[in-house]
Amino acid sequence: MKKGFTLVELLAVLVILGAIVLVSVPSLISTNKASKENEYNEFMTTIENAAEAYVETHPDKYADLKNGVTTSANISTETLVAAGTVEGNMVNPKTGNRIINEASSVNVKNNSGVLTYTYVAG
Numbered sequence: 001m002k003k004g005f006t007l008v009e010l011l012a013v014l015v016i017l018g019a020i021v022l023v024s025v026p027s028l029i030s031t032n033k034a035s036k037e038n039e040y041n042e043f044m045t046t047i048e049n050a051a052e053a054y055v056e057t058h059p060d061k062y063a064d065l066k067n068g069v070t071t072s073a074n075i076s077t078e079t080l081v082a083a084g085t086v087e088g089n090m091v092n093p094k095t096g097n098r099i100i101n102e103a104s105s106v107n108v109k110n111n112s113g114v115l116t117y118t119y120v121a122g
Helices: 007-057 063-067 077-083
Strands: 072-076 105-111 114-120
Touching: 007 072, 007 077, 007 105, 007 114, 063 105, 072 077, 077 105
Parallel strands: none
Antiparallel strands: 072 105, 105 114
16 A cells, blocks of 8 residues: 555645635735734824924924914924934834935914824825
């Protein structure tokens, strides 16, 4: 009697492995995409929080904005890096560029006395 597997047995194993791959790969891709989106959202939140800290530590610069005299202002990420509220070596997950190399900013708006912060990619 010969030892080994028949061609039918080998094909059956390949079919089963192929089915497993077909089921698992789309799930892995969607999980990876969701992970990248979450990473970018966290990146934006970090930059927006840094801008908020910058505005709070420089009340003289943003008094008109806080008092409603002006409705919006932009704070460049270069300014945030220079002030030390954010690290210059942070990398934008979507572009792969360091934040110091991007022409990005945070738009600060006064909405009825409440300041809102929105990251604007460069």
